[in-house]
Amino acid sequence: MTDATPGTQAGLGTEAAEHARTKPAEHPMIRLDRLVKRYPGQEQAAVEELSLDIPEGRIVAFVGPSGCGKTTTMKLINRLIEPTSGRIHLDGQDVTELPVHELRRRIGYAIQSSGLFPHRTVADNIATVPRLLGWSRQRVTERVDELLTMVGLDPATYRDRYPKQLSGGQQQRVGVARALGGDPQVMLMDEPFGAIDPQNREALQDEFLRIQRTVRKTIVFVTHDIDEACKMGDLIAVFGENGKVRQYDTPERILAEPADEFVAAFIGSGASVRRLSLTRLGTLDVPEWPTVDADADPERRLAVARAQDREYCLVLDADRRPAGWLPTAEADTEPPSHFPVFSTLGPHSTLFDALDLMLSADTSTVVAVDDEGRYRGVLEMDTVRELINSEQTRTAHARLQEA
Structure with a gap:
């Protein structure tokens, strides 16, 4: 079983592992308990016996090679797919006890290429969940303008535009604003900046981290890029095959002390240089x-x-x-x-x-x-x-x- 709380690593000795588990823990907004996902006709599970705590108000980056189960795990959290077995708890509540539509209104979702509705204006895209929640027209309008301002887009300029009238970076900003629309407890972000050119991607990463310092959401951030994981994640879960977490810890500890050969190989060379990006001048x-x-x-x-x-x-x-x-x-x-x-x-x-x-x-x-x-x-x-x-x-x- 993969049993991962922050500070535990694959390959730790029993004494060290027990010490890591007995540290004071942050409140887990998301708890994955022995999660399994098996698809018919496949010998190996996509996710196998995964247990993971995601602390409230933190960004946890899921990183690993293609096919390792990181996106599958994210979809399980949102119940876009159902687990074969195991439990998923959101703020202490078993999500299998919730109607799917109620669960998804509590979770914001941002994906690669923004996923905006092309036939809806920017304002209508951002207002999707607030309207489903029955917010008043005035409250919805205020929320749209608040979020556009937060992501660095002037409401008067962009509110009535359509996605095709925006650049890729602007579309991605609107996608983040839409994910925040209903003020969700949790945000799931599946390679949200992956389709953006490097310069704009870095700017969007910085902008999102600025927003997170204000809103303090619990965020699961899927990426295949260890550099992006180190920049965005308060904690990183390095996935190996079958959805098994090989190491779950801070970026600093993962770069300085990879848990095993798999993690070391995935990080690759240049770990010392990457560590420079983890120390902020402030x-x-x-x-x-x-x-x-x-x-x-x-x-x-x-x-x-x-x-x-x-x-x-x-x-x-x-x-x-x-x-x-x-x-x-x-x-x-x-x-x-x-x-x-x-x-x-x-x-x-x-x-x-x-x-x-x-x-x-x-x-x-x-x-x-x-x-x-x-x-x-x-x-x-x-x-x-x-x-x-x-x-x-x-x-x-x-x-x-x-x-």
Whole structure:
């Protein structure tokens, strides 16, 4: 049987496995209990003895090769197909006791290529479930406009358009809005960004994570891409054959400690680089840099320049936003001349983003800012190396504490 709670891994020794199971658990919004799905005429089960807890308010990514049972498991949760045996609980309730139409109104569903109704407007697509739930016309209209705004589409511009009048990325945004239409407890997302080009896919991923920070839904996210799983998932379930979960844990632990050869082979090379994408700048103490106010007089600029050994000072405007780089050798010139700041990253950017920006922009520094663009600190190449090492040190320390 595959018995998976967060922190358990295939291949763990008995003592370690018991330790993982006795950790304080989050409330499971979805519980799969010995789930089996067998299709007539097939020797092997599509899903076999799968037990899995999906915590409330988390994104759990199902990842694995084609035919491993991840999409089948998702369809079982929504009862698009019925299990051969086993139980599925939603917030403590056995879903087999619910009429199918009631269950599906509690679950949002977003799929690849959006799946929008082509003959309905954007507003009508998003309003599908709210209308089935009997919401008033005013409440439906307000919900449509709220969700369009949330996914970054102006309601006045897009409300009355049809899917064919939208780009692929816009259709996918509407698909997410429709899945959220009835304010469901759970969202099921089956490779929702798979048909989008890489640049727009990354933008949609970032947008969805921003939305999730606000709505905090319980989400099952199916993907075949380990990079996408690491970016999107709070937890990852790595599926092997027959719907068996080979490892169920955080992205950090899966990349650092693959449970067996199957998981290691599926992750492939480059795990160390992938780990950079898991550390967001907002969680780090970014080193300070010599700064000077944009309206500082020559004497003050010169004092700042002499107090440090950098070639440049960072100029900040009245709102503490980066305004330019001031050469320290020219600190007392009047008027001061400074170079623009091109390389800034917000709190939701990662160490990978910082390293990538340094390499692509041929710069050794990146300015870290908050959500309002205010200065937080400056990352240098050496700083990134030190932060990587400190992250590895903390991971190693955590493993020792758990042993």
